Amino acid sequence: MLPAGEPKFRRRKADRPGEIVEAAMQVFAEKGFAAARLDDIAARAGVSKGGLYLYFDTKDDIFRAVVEQAIAPNVQLARAMLAAHxxxxxxxxRALAAHVGGVIQTTSIGGVAKMVIGEARNFPELARIWHDRLVGPMLDTLAGVIAAAQARGEVRPGDPRAYALQLVAPLLVGVIWRETFAPVGAPAFDLPALIAQHVDTYLGGIAP
Structure with missing residues (x-):
């Protein structure tokens, strides 16, 4: 453990890429991609801007690292949960919803998701990375699980991919509401309660 008052930049070099990624995730969530400056990320991580360049060449590289290191592991865990159950x-x-709700509540992923949606037109590579590494694989895995449940007679006939999107969509709307409207005074939703109510309604709707 570092002595009290020890600056972050004195930590082992091996720690710094992870600290930069965590700082970048917070800055992206707060400021968006266009407005986020490398100086902001470096300051939040406790490194110099020159120190940041030792690990990442561009802001795009940092975003890829945020997706790969800070977000993708949560998606991989959810996919493994689906595959093993x-x-x-x-x-x-219900187990999947609880996992996703926990991630949304304890990380900056909601703010980053809002950023990707809001800035995809000007920065299409953000959307491409987000889809190819996170959304696409998760939707495919979920659709496969739903198709298997249909084969067991647990889910009524219908497009498994559409059913997968129906499950995810209200969660995304809840996150967008929290990140966009609640900060300007709109009544906030209790996200765990919203997720639980949605899951009950969803399961009732797709039951045979």
């Missing part, structure tokens, strides 16, 4: 389907969906 044979059923019953309602139990699996």
């Amino acid at each position: 044979p059923g019953p389907f309602p139990d699996l969906i």
Whole structure:
């Protein structure tokens, strides 16, 4: 452990890329991609701007690292949970919802997701990375689980991919509300309660 008052830049070099990624995730969530400056990220991480360049060449590289190191592991864990759980389907969906809710509540992923949605037109590479590494694989895995549940007679006939999107969509709306409207005075939603109510409604709707 560092002595009290020890500056971050005195830590082992091996720690610094992770600290930069965590700082960048927070800065992206707060400021967006266009407005985020490398100076902001370096200051939040406790390194010099020159020190930041020892690990990352561009802001795009830092965003990729945020996706790969700070967000993708949560998605991989959720996909592994889906793959390892044979059923019953309602139990699996409730466990998945609890996992996703925990990630949303304890990380800056909601702010980064809002950033990607808001700035994708000007920075399409953000959306491409987000889709290819996170959204696409997760949606495919979830659709496969739903198709398997349909084969077991636990889910009514229908497009599994559409059912997967129906499960995710209200969660995304809740996150966007929290990140966009609540800060300007709109009544906030209790996200865990919203997720629980949505899951109950969803499971009732797709039951045979």
